[in-house]
Each structure stands twice: as structure tokens, then as C-alpha cells.
Amino acid sequence: MKGMTFIVKKITQIICPIIFMFGLYIIVHGHLSPGGGFAGGVIMAGAFILQILANGKILPKLRKEEEGLEFMESAAILGFLILAGLGLLISGGVVFFANFLDKGELGKLISGGFIPIENIVIGAEVCAAIATIFIAMVVYKDEEKK
Amino acid sequence: MIIYLLCFILFLVGLYGVISKRNLIKIIISIAIMEYSINLFFILIGYVEGGTAPIITKGFENAKFVDPLPQAMILTSIVIGLATTALLLAVAIRIYQKYGTFDINKIKDLKG
Amino acid sequence: MNSLIPLFIIIPLGSAFVMVILGRFIKNFNKFITPIFMLSLVYLTFHFIINSEGSLIYLVGGHEPVGDVPIAIYLVMDGLTKLILLVISLVGFLAIFYSLSYTKQYTAERKFYVLFSLMIAGMNGVVISGDIFNIFVFLEIAALSSYALIAFGVEKHQLEASFKYQVLGGVASLVILFAIGFIYWNTGTLNIADISRQLNVNSNSLASVGVFLKFISVLLIAGFGLKAAIFPFHSWLPDAHSSAPSPISAMLSGVLIKAVGIYVIIRLFFNMFPLSYELSMTITVLGTISMIIGGLLAIGQWDIKRMLAYSSISQIGYIVLGLGIGMLVLATGGDKAVAALSITGGLFHLLNHSIFKGLLFLSAGAVEYRTGTRDMRKMGGLSEVLPITSRTSLIGSLAISGIPPFNGFFSKLIIIIAAIQAQYYVLAFLAVIVSVITIAYFMKLQKYTFYNNDGSKWKDKKIKEVPFSMSFSMILLSILCVILSLLVIPEVRSVFLQPAVDVLINATDYSTNILGI
Numbered sequence: 001m002k003g004m005t006f007i008v009k010k011i012t013q014i015i016c017p018i019i020f021m022f023g024l025y026i027i028v029h030g031h032l033s034p035g036g037g038f039a040g041g042v043i044m045a046g047a048f049i050l051q052i053l054a055n056g057k058i059l060p061k062l063r064k065e066e067e068g069l070e071f072m073e074s075a076a077i078l079g080f081l082i083l084a085g086l087g088l089l090i091s092g093g094v095v096f097f098a099n100f101l102d103k104g105e106l107g108k109l110i111s112g113g114f115i116p117i118e119n120i121v122i123g124a125e126v127c128a129a130i131a132t133i134f135i136a137m138v139v140y141k142d143e144e145k146k
Numbered sequence: 147m148i149i150y151l152l153c154f155i156l157f158l159v160g161l162y163g164v165i166s167k168r169n170l171i172k173i174i175i176s177i178a179i180m181e182y183s184i185n186l187f188f189i190l191i192g193y194v195e196g197g198t199a200p201i202i203t204k205g206f207e208n209a210k211f212v213d214p215l216p217q218a219m220i221l222t223s224i225v226i227g228l229a230t231t232a233l234l235l236a237v238a239i240r241i242y243q244k245y246g247t248f249d250i251n252k253i254k255d256l257k258g
Numbered sequence: 259m260n261s262l263i264p265l266f267i268i269i270p271l272g273s274a275f276v277m278v279i280l281g282r283f284i285k286n287f288n289k290f291i292t293p294i295f296m297l298s299l300v301y302l303t304f305h306f307i308i309n310s311e312g313s314l315i316y317l318v319g320g321h322e323p324v325g326d327v328p329i330a331i332y333l334v335m336d337g338l339t340k341l342i343l344l345v346i347s348l349v350g351f352l353a354i355f356y357s358l359s360y361t362k363q364y365t366a367e368r369k370f371y372v373l374f375s376l377m378i379a380g381m382n383g384v385v386i387s388g389d390i391f392n393i394f395v396f397l398e399i400a401a402l403s404s405y406a407l408i409a410f411g412v413e414k415h416q417l418e419a420s421f422k423y424q425v426l427g428g429v430a431s432l433v434i435l436f437a438i439g440f441i442y443w444n445t446g447t448l449n450i451a452d453i454s455r456q457l458n459v460n461s462n463s464l465a466s467v468g469v470f471l472k473f474i475s476v477l478l479i480a481g482f483g484l485k486a487a488i489f490p491f492h493s494w495l496p497d498a499h500s501s502a503p504s505p506i507s508a509m510l511s512g513v514l515i516k517a518v519g520i521y522v523i524i525r526l527f528f529n530m531f532p533l534s535y536e537l538s539m540t541i542t543v544l545g546t547i548s549m550i551i552g553g554l555l556a557i558g559q560w561d562i563k564r565m566l567a568y569s570s571i572s573q574i575g576y577i578v579l580g581l582g583i584g585m586l587v588l589a590t591g592g593d594k595a596v597a598a599l600s601i602t603g604g605l606f607h608l609l610n611h612s613i614f615k616g617l618l619f620l621s622a623g624a625v626e627y628r629t630g631t632r633d634m635r636k637m638g639g640l641s642e643v644l645p646i647t648s649r650t651s652l653i654g655s656l657a658i659s660g661i662p663p664f665n666g667f668f669s670k671l672i673i674i675i676a677a678i679q680a681q682y683y684v685l686a687f688l689a690v691i692v693s694v695i696t697i698a699y700f701m702k703l704q705k706y707t708f709y710n711n712d713g714s715k716w717k718d719k720k721i722k723e724v725p726f727s728m729s730f731s732m733i734l735l736s737i738l739c740v741i742l743s744l745l746v747i748p749e750v751r752s753v754f755l756q757p758a759v760d761v762l763i764n765a766t767d768y769s770t771n772i773l774g775i
Contacts, residue, residue: 034199038221067282074278081272088261095320096264107204126225133232140239157436164429173425180432184439191443216442219391223435226398230428233402237409237421244414255415 001138003056012054019047027123031112037119041126048131052138059142066135069128076125083114083121149190156183170238170248174231181227185220192216259309263316263333265302266343266382267396269295274375281368288371289358296351296378303343306335307754313337313761313771315388326773328449332388334772337757341605342385342521344754345612348738349512350378353505356620356731359724360505360627370410370503376403377509381517388772390438390526391448394431397485397518401427404514408502419501423494426484430491434481437474444470451772454530458766475537478526479544486519488578489548492571496555499567500632504623507563511570512616516608520574524581529761529768533589542582546688549575553695557702561632562622565703566615569658572692573611579685580604580673584762587680594763596679601759602751603672609755610665610742614657617735621651624724624732625707629716634706639713643721648708650732655700657739660693665742672746 003009023043030036057065087098104111160183163176192213198206200214238248245253273295281288306314313336321330354374361367380400387393405427409420442448445456457471484491495515499507527537552571559565584601587593624647625640626632641648657664660671670693677686723729744750761768 032203033201038225071279071282074275077275078272078279081268081275085268091320094261095317096261096268097319099319106202106207130228136236137239140236140243157432161429164425170421177425177428177432180429184432184435187436188439191439215448216439219438219442222391222395226395226402226431229402230398230424230431233405234421234424234428237405237417237424240409240412241417241421244417253418255418 001052001056001062001142004054008054012050016047016051019050020044023047023123023127027119028109028116030119030123031115032107032109037122038126040119041123042130044123044127045130045134048127049134052135059139062135062139062142066132066139069132069135073125073128073132076121076128079121080118080125083118087114150187153183153187153190156186159183168250170241170250170253173250174234174238177234178227178231181223181230185223185227188216188220188223260314260316262302262306263314263335263386264318266299266386267379269299270375270379270382274372274379277368277372277375281372288368292354292371292375293351293358295375296347296354299343299347299378299382300351303340303347307340307344310335311757313768315772323773327447328452328773331392332449332451332772333386334388334451335386336761336768336771337759338521338525338605338761339385341609341754341758342517343382345609346378346381346385346513346517349612349616350374350509352731352735353508353512353616353620356508356623356728357503357505358727360503360623360728364410364503366410370407373403373407373410374506374509376400377407377514381514384518385521388450389448390441390450390453390530393522394434394438397434397522398431400514400518401431401485404506404510407506408498408510410503410506415497416501419494419497423498426491426494430481430484433477433484437477437481440470440474440477444474449772450525450530451769454766454769455773457530458532458769471531472536475527475531479523479537479540482519482523482526483544486515486523486578487548487571487574488519488544489551489571489575490544492548492552495571496564496567499570499619500561500563504563504619504626507567507623508616508619511567511619512612515570515574516577516612520577520581520608523578524762527585528765533585533765535586535589538582538585538589541578542586542685545575545578545582546685547575548572549579549692550688551575553692553699556699557695559699560634562625562634562637562703562707563619563632565634565699566618566622569618569696569699570611570615572696573607573615573658576670576673576689576692577604577608577611579689580607580676581762583673583677583680583682583685586682588763588765592680596676598759598763599672600676600680601762602755603669603676605755605758606672606745607666607669609745610657610669610739613735613738613742614654614664614666617650617654617732617739618658620728620732620735621647621654624728625651627724627728628721634703637707638710638715639708640716641708642713643716644708644723646723646729647732650729650736651708652704653736653739655704659697659700661697663743664739665745666739668743668746 023040026035027037027040084097087100088096090100091098099113101113103113157180160176160180164173167173167176194212197210197212200211242248273291277288313334316333317330319330361370377400380396383396384393387396405420405424408423409416441453445453447453487495499511502510549572552568552575556565556568559568580600581604584597587597657666660667674686674689745755
């Protein structure tokens with residue numbers, strides 16, 4: 001797909017990292033404040049989509065990106081499942097999704113056992129999934145033109 | 147009570163759209179409207195007068211919280227809605243490629 | 259034993275995502291791994307059927323109940339669950355074995371197996387979950403992957419059928435979600451056992467519960483009835499099931515509409531809601547009407563898979579009729595033995611229907627695979643060139659029409675006997691009439707597809723029998739058609755069917771078993 005004008009490109013360049021960092025912040029603080037993996041992941045995907053919309057990208061590159069994102073999505077889900085399975089192993093084969101890490105102190109960034117880790121994994125998965133959906137539709141549209 | 151009724155009316159608006167509209171994209175939008183009305187309904191169920199976000203923070207361990215369970219359910223249902231809408235749109239784009247139209251009156255090869 | 263229960267969800271879900279990653283690097287990885295994990299699910303199901311009794315419970319996350327309020331997500335394994343799991347894994351394994359050759363015609367072959375695994379995970383989740391919102395989530399997983407699978411060939415008809423199904427299925431899902439919201443509003447819980455206790459014990463304390471109960475029941479019947487394709491919500495089924503790739507048609511008609519439709523309806527209306535005469539009557543009448551309508555509409559069809567799809571509506575009607583008569587007898591306080599017989603008939607027919615409808619769809623797929631058409635008027639004489647397909651299809655047709663000694667005869671007989679014993683003579687009469695109609699349209703199917711001429715047209719085109727993996731599945735299913743008639747022997751029945759029937763007969767025991775109160 002084609003890119004947009006210089007103004008849009010420049011502003012995107014400035015704003016994209018901020019959006020991305022904000023998404024990351026929401027993911028990491030998922031267990032302390034409203035938000036979490038899903039919301040943060042969507043924001044991160046938003047930064048990604050904005051970048052593609054502003055700068056444009058050629059079809060083969062988009063396809064390659066789609067494959068990478070697909071891989072990342074499945075890997076993230078598998079990571080989630082492995083975390084849950086690890087809980088099963090550590091709890092002696094009884095409790096799936098057991099919270100096996102130290103729960104720590106209330107209100108601290110590093111607390112809540114493995115919930116922050118799960119949040120990060122979910123964030124990666126949601127970001128990859130939404131970006132995949134977006135790219136898939138762009139690819140459809142570009143294919144249609146040919 | 148009136149607010150629940152308004153929610154139900156929003157649901158019916160969506161249902162009306164699904165039934166009466168002839169454009170694939172409008173049908174998808176109508177389904178999305180139905181979905182949002184239900185999300186709203188769930189949030190209303192869980193609302194407690196004067197409650198805050200159900201997150202335990204230091205110093206507010208015993209504050210008045212809204213019911214967190216409907217919120218968790220809504221988050222799940224939003225994710226599901228995202229998947230549903232994405233798939234619907236993908237199929238709609240493909241249909242447009244094959245039939246060259248979004249009008250469901252012209253898309254009726256399957257009959258009988 | 260209890261800790262093995264989540265494996266029914268973990269194995270298919272995990273393999274689906276492993277397949278996305280490894281399938282890209284290793285050739286034919288997906289084709290190799292899917293039948294293996296399906297076989298392991300079959301083994302696990304048999305393990306549970308033979309070695310466990312009563313209801314097993316698994317708390318996800320290990321959160322014990324606080325007081326008598328359950329807070330964890332419950333996974334429940336009881337007799338009914340085991341029966342449906344058996345259907346899913348058995349038909350699923352044979353359908354996927356069949357697809358090994360069938361999917362060679364698609365370019366994105368890898369994704370077929372991923373979506374299939376997700377569908378299995380969703381159905382297993384629906385069946386195994388003891389929590390109403392989780393049922394909704396897993397139902398959506400199963401439904402979404404089935405939408406994608408129907409449109410898998412990306413041809414005109416498939417896309418149209420998929421869109422139709424998605425819109426109707428989406429509305430049904432939202433209606434179900436709405437009902438779940440109402441249930442949570444009134445009872446403050448999502449656990450089926452806990453809801454049942456609240457409705458049965460505290461029904462007097464909630465003044466408005468009677469009205470709400472009716473409203474919720476109507477919403478749930480509409481939602482899950484659409485998923486199960488009961489009249490008047492059946493219009494999507496002939497399009498969707500006839501357009502899908504054949505192994506998927508077999509899964510949808512044989513398993514999906516039962517696992518996410520019939521199973522949830524009977525689970526909720528037997529075990530969760532207090533039985534009432536009006537509701538049982540509604541369900542029975544809807545079942546009867548879909549039985550008749552499906553049968554009548556099937557006669558006029560010329561598309562082979564479309565005829566089978568209409569026949570599915572009719573046979574689903576039989577299942578609902580059997581279960582509905584059981585409900586009616588229980589709700590009016592009649593003889594429990596009659597109710598047990600009727601429910602046995604319904605569940606037996608559910609098991610049988612998944613086997614022979616799977617077989618018939620696979621046979622129709624084999625015909626389509628070799629001839630490239632689904633129109634019966636262009637066929638004829640295929641028994642000369644496709645001997646195995648012709649025989650298996652004949653066995654399936656005989657079984658579904660209710661000819662002894664095949665399984666369909668016995669289940670229909672049990673339903674009709676139960677209807678007579680419960681003194682619903684009209685329903686028994688209608689069941690017999692529809693059985694005759696069934697014979698009529700399957701004779702039409704057999705005649706126009708496999709006989710009618712000497713098949714010289716096909717011999718000239720040098721059409722061969724289908725590959726091994728396809729014929730193997732069909733032969734195994736037709737053997738099962740004969741073997742399953744052994745279930746009429748009480749000793750065999752007590753292992754496979756009786757636990758499921760007990761769960762439904764002693765409806766209120768479900769919540770006490772699970773909550774332990």
C-alpha cells in the first residue's frame with residue numbers, strides 16, 4: 001500500500017514510540033491498575049498499524065511481516081500454555097494454572113506471582129493478532145487491485 | 147430500571163439492522179451494535195452505587211468496589227467480538243471479490 | 259485421575275499452536291500430528307469411560323470454594339460428558355484420517371489441521387466445562403473455527419454459506435450471552451451446579467424469578483436451538499453443511515450441532531433449570547416439527563450433500579423428541595422407567611446419528627472427490643466404479659433408515675416404544691411416518707447415485723476407487739454402524755449409555771454431586 005504525505009510521516013515518527021511505550025506501560029502495570037495484557041496489546045498494535053498506514057509498504061514485505069507476526073502470536077499462546085503447564089508440574093500434577101511464584105508485596109511492580117508474566121505474554125499475543133488481522137486485510141486489498 | 151430498558155432497546159436496534167439491512171457491511175455493523183449493548187448490560191449488572199475500580203491498592207484494601215466478574219466477562223466477550231468481526235469482514239471482502247457487490251439481494255446462489 | 263481432565267482441552271489447543279510454528283519448518287508435520295493426538299483423545303475417553311464412576315470435578319487454578327460458594331472454574335466429567343466426548347473423539351479421528359487424502363486439493367493445507375484442532379478444543383471445552391460462561395467461550399472457539407472451515411475452499415457458495423452461518427450464529431451467540439447476563443444478575447453465580455441450587459432452593463426468595471426464568475429459558479432455547487438447527491432456526495444448516503469440505507460436513511453434522519447444541523440444551527434444561535411442563539412441551543414440539551420438516555424438505559433435493567443436511571435436521575428432531583418425551587414424563591411426575599427408556603433412546607440415537615451421518619457425508623465426499631459434482635442427476639452407475647464407497651454408503655443409508663440389524667433401527671425403536679409407553683401416541687405415529695419418509699429419500703439417493711445405469715460413462719473417464727485413508731475411515735464407520743447395535747444388550751449399555759441416562763434422570767443430583775452439599 002502507498003504511504004501518506006510528509007507531514008503525516010513526520011508526526012508518526014514522533015508519536016509512534018510514545019504510543020508504543022504507553023502500551024508497554026499498560027501491559028507491565030496490568031496487575032496494579034486498570035488495563036493489562038489485552039488493552040496494552042491493542043495500543044501497541046495501534047502504533048504498529050499507524051506506522052504502516054503512514055509510511056506504506058510493498059506487498060512482499062507485508063507478506064513476510066504477516067508470517068513473522070503469525071509466528072509470534074502462536075509462540076505467545078504456547079508460552080501462556082507452558083506457564084500454565086509449569087504450574088501443573090510444580091504443584092505436583094494437580095493444579096493447572098497454579099500461581100507458583102512468590103506473590104510479593106501488595107502494590108509493588110514485581111508482585112502477584114506469575115500474573116505480570118502472563119500479562120506480558122498476552123500483550124505480545126494480542127498485539128501480534130491485531131496486527132496480523134490488519135495486514136491480512138491490506139494484503140487482500142492489494143491482491144484485488146492486481 | 148430505565149437504563150436497562152435502554153440497553154435492551156439498543157439490542158433491538160442491532161437486531162433490526164441485521165434483519166432489515168441489505169448491505170453486508172451494514173449487517174456487520176448491526177451485529178457489532180448488538181454486541182456493545184450486551185457489553186453495556188453486563189457493566190450495568192456489575193455496577194455498585196459509588197464503587198471504584200476493583201483493584202486492591204495500598205490503603206484502599208476495604209474500599210467499595212464494583213463487581214469485577216462482569217468486567218472480566220466483558221473483556222472476554224470483547225476479544226471474542228473482535229475475532230467474530232474480523233472473520234466476518236474477511237469473508238465479506240472475499241465475497242466482494244467473487245460477486246462484485248455487497249448487496250445480499252444479488253448474493254443468493256444457495257437456495258432450496 | 260481428576261488431574262487428567264484438563265488434557266481434553268490442553269492437547270488439541272496446544273497442538274494447534276505447535277502446528278502453526280513447526281508446520282512451517284517440517285513438511286507434513288500437521289498431517290502427522292493431528293491423527294496422533296486425536297487417537298490419544300480416543301484412548302483418554304475410553305480410559306475415563308472404563309475406569310471412572312460418578313462425577314469427577316477439577317478446579318482450574320486450585321481455588322477451593324469459600325464457604326459453600328464455588329469460585330474456581332469447574333471442569334466436570336460425568337456420564338453424559340463421557341458419552342459426548344466419545345462421539346467427538348471417535349468421529350473426529352476418523353474424519354481427520356479421511357482428510358489426509360482429501361485436503362490435497364487445497365493450497366493452505368496446513369491451516370486446515372490447525373482450525374480442525376481448534377474446533378475439537380472448543381467442542382471438548384463446551385462439553386467438559388461446568389461453568390456457563392466458559393461454555394459460551396468454548397462455544398465461540400468451536401463456532402469461529404467452523405465458520406472458517408466452511409469457507410475453507412474460498413469458492414462462491416462456501417463464502418456465502420459461511421457468511422449466512424456467521425450472521426445467524428453471531429446473533430445466537432449474543433442471545434446466549436444476554437441470557438448468561440440475566441442469569442448472573444439474578445443468581446450472582448455462573449457455576450451451573452450453583453445456579454441449579456439457587457433456583458431450586460431459593461426460588462421462593464426471589465419474587466421475580468418465575469418471569470425471569472421463562473425469559474431466560476426462551477433466550478437459551480433460541481440461542482442453542484439455532485446452534486443445534488432445531489426448527490424454526492434451521493435455515494443456515496443446509497447451506498453451511500453442504501458447502502463445507504466433506505470431512506468438515508461430517509464433523510459439523512455428526513458432532514458440532516450435538517456438542518454445542520443438543521448437549522448444552524439438555525445439560526441446562528435437565529440439570530440447571532427446574533423441570534417444567536411448558537418448557538418440556540416446547541422442546542418436544544420443536545423437535546417433532548423439525549423431524550417432519552427436515553424429512554419432507556429432504557425428498558425434493560437433488561444435491562447429494564444438501565439432502566444429507568436436511569436429513570440431519572430430521573434426525574436431530576428424533577433426538578430432541580426422545581429427550582423431550584423424557585423431560586415431559588419427568589416434569590409431570592410420571593414413571594421414571596419410561597423417562598429413562600425415552601432418554602436412552604434419544605442419547606442412543608445421538609451416538610448412532612453421529613456415526614452414520616458421518617459415514618454418509620464421507621461417502622458423499624468420496625463421490626464428489628472422484629466425480630467432481632454433487633448433483634444426483636449427473637451421477638448414476640457409480641457402484642460399478644466405486645465399489646467400496648457404494649457399499650459403505652448403502653450401509654449408512656440402511657442404518658439411518660432404521661433397517662435391522664443396524665444401529666439406527668434399535669434407537670428409533672426405543673424412542674417409539676418409549677413414546678407409546680408414555681402415551682404420546684401421536685408422537686409415536688409421527689416418528690414411524692418420518693422413518694418411512696427417511697427410507698424414501700435414501701432410496702432415491704442410492705438409486706440415482708450408485709445404480710440407475712451401468713456406469714459406462716464413468717468407466718470411460720477411468721474413475722478409480724478413493725485412496726486408502728478415505729476408504730479406511732468409511733469402512734471403519736460402517737463396521738461401527740453394526741457394532742453399535744450391540745448397545746441394546748443391557749450389559750453393554752450399562753457401560754456406555756446408562757451413566758449418561760442416570761445423570762439426566764436424577765436431574766437435581768447434579769448440583770449436590772458437584773458442590774458436595
